[in-house]
Amino acid sequence: MDIDVSKFFNTCLLFVATIVVAKLISAFIVPKSRKRLPPIVKGLPFIGGLPRFLKGPIFMLREEYPKLGGVFTLKMFHKNITFLIGPEVSAHFFKAPESELSQQEVYQFNVPTFGPGVVFDVDYSVRQEQFRFFTEALRVNKLKSYVDQMVTEAQDYFSKWGESGEVDLKYELEHLIILTASRCLLGREVRDKLFDDVSALFHDLDNGMQPISVLFPYLPIPAHRRRDQARKKLAEIFARIIASRKSTGKSEDDMLQCFIDSKYKDGRPTTEAEVTGLLIAALFAGQHTSSITSTWTGAYLLSNSKYLSAVVDEQKNLMEKHGDRVDHDVLAEMDVLYRCIKEALRLHPPLIMLLRSSHTDFSVTTREGKEYDIPKGHIVATSPAFANRLPHIFKDPDTYDPDRFTVGREEDKVAGAFSYISFGGGRHGCLGEPFAYLQIKAIWSHLLRNFELELVSPFPEIDWNAMVVGVKGKVMVRYKRRELSVSH
Numbered sequence: 001m002d003i004d005v006s007k008f009f010n011t012c013l014l015f016v017a018t019i020v021v022a023k024l025i026s027a028f029i030v031p032k033s034r035k036r037l038p039p040i041v042k043g044l045p046f047i048g049g050l051p052r053f054l055k056g057p058i059f060m061l062r063e064e065y066p067k068l069g070g071v072f073t074l075k076m077f078h079k080n081i082t083f084l085i086g087p088e089v090s091a092h093f094f095k096a097p098e099s100e101l102s103q104q105e106v107y108q109f110n111v112p113t114f115g116p117g118v119v120f121d122v123d124y125s126v127r128q129e130q131f132r133f134f135t136e137a138l139r140v141n142k143l144k145s146y147v148d149q150m151v152t153e154a155q156d157y158f159s160k161w162g163e164s165g166e167v168d169l170k171y172e173l174e175h176l177i178i179l180t181a182s183r184c185l186l187g188r189e190v191r192d193k194l195f196d197d198v199s200a201l202f203h204d205l206d207n208g209m210q211p212i213s214v215l216f217p218y219l220p221i222p223a224h225r226r227r228d229q230a231r232k233k234l235a236e237i238f239a240r241i242i243a244s245r246k247s248t249g250k251s252e253d254d255m256l257q258c259f260i261d262s263k264y265k266d267g268r269p270t271t272e273a274e275v276t277g278l279l280i281a282a283l284f285a286g287q288h289t290s291s292i293t294s295t296w297t298g299a300y301l302l303s304n305s306k307y308l309s310a311v312v313d314e315q316k317n318l319m320e321k322h323g324d325r326v327d328h329d330v331l332a333e334m335d336v337l338y339r340c341i342k343e344a345l346r347l348h349p350p351l352i353m354l355l356r357s358s359h360t361d362f363s364v365t366t367r368e369g370k371e372y373d374i375p376k377g378h379i380v381a382t383s384p385a386f387a388n389r390l391p392h393i394f395k396d397p398d399t400y401d402p403d404r405f406t407v408g409r410e411e412d413k414v415a416g417a418f419s420y421i422s423f424g425g426g427r428h429g430c431l432g433e434p435f436a437y438l439q440i441k442a443i444w445s446h447l448l449r450n451f452e453l454e455l456v457s458p459f460p461e462i463d464w465n466a467m468v469v470g471v472k473g474k475v476m477v478r479y480k481r482r483e484l485s486v487s488h
């Protein structure tokens, strides 16, 4: 009996001791591991997923998303990059305040190109004010006058084409968009007198932004040296233009003028160096992105007779209504063309990866209901190029189907905000979206009204190696002048 009692006592003691030890373990160890960290992409020791990433981030995402889901971490050296793919998990990416998810560190590589004192070289409070200057320079009343300049540039440019012929559409649209951007953003002086000088300098600035520049923006390589010299010369040119506008009191309808007239909250006017830096930033944000999108739009329209006739019919209807007039309000009525551009941009967003740096821990819940904690210190990424083709959001995601945006379907909205992210969204959504659409519509409305076009090269491939991802090789198009017949 005694033996049984002590056995029972010992068992109880063991039981209690086990619970105490378990509690202690859970108090000291489990809290750390209870963090539900995202799964990790398999990789090599130390360099981690670097080789996978270098092969192309989208290829890596295509392999990992089906295995790991919408949230996972790629380790590279000592860095952790956590991907948030899909609207269910990316809301925080787009909405978080700068104190929680910031752009400054991850977009630092732009500083030698944009120059000192602007955008990612300044504190968030100053940057916010500078983005206010962008917002003001891109307001509807300003856009209205930019549109007139866009239309004139398109008319002048295409008047130089012959009766019929063959052209590389990609080259043609790149050139037209540099001219338009010069006129609307950089100003009349540059467009009319200094175009060749300034575009050569912008060419050097462009070439100074290599994939290696993202990691080592100040590496002493010839491309960076040319970039720095070009930037200096551009600063001198703009300083002269600004001084001349100020001394003559001449005011123009362009972004340059808006930036000259902009004032910080404390009343301080912008400096010449800031104006130059902001203009360079505008050109970097808007030029390649728009020219790439207008080329994809053309490639798709010329390969899809259904949509080609739909956009031509829309032009005919608008000509019946408004005659030859093409201004801001007429462009605003081009809904079919709008959807065709938007769909080209869904399939081919030029900015394929957006980044932030996390300063606080945060959690996300996947569509399958799994919760993950993302620790502070991670780089956080999302990818328009991948997310825009998620099959649970977009039906037959690889098919060009502009009607997916019509009332009743609205696939860009039904799964919630941040389903369609070619222009980003939320706190840092693109400020130039209306400008970009107006510009691309102005070009395509002119082409559709005045030319019969036929794609003669194969449908273009994607140039994944470019910093701003666009079209690989030439896009050869045969054209013949025409006048749309309109029954008045």
Ligand code: HEM
Pocket: 131, 134, 282, 283, 285, 286, 287, 289, 290, 293, 349, 350, 351, 354, 355, 421, 422, 423, 424, 425, 427, 428, 429, 430, 431, 432, 433, 435, 436
């Ligand atoms: C098809 C053309 C364009 C595309 C696809 C595009 C795309 C984007 C994207 C994805 C972002 C968000 C970046 C991020 O979240 O990290 C962005 C931001 C921005 N874009 Fe665009 N963009 C285009 C045209 C333009 C144009 C024409 C301008 C100006 C003239 C412009 C000015 C800006 C500015 C200032 C921001 C920064 C907004 C902020 O951080 O608050 N963009 N753009």
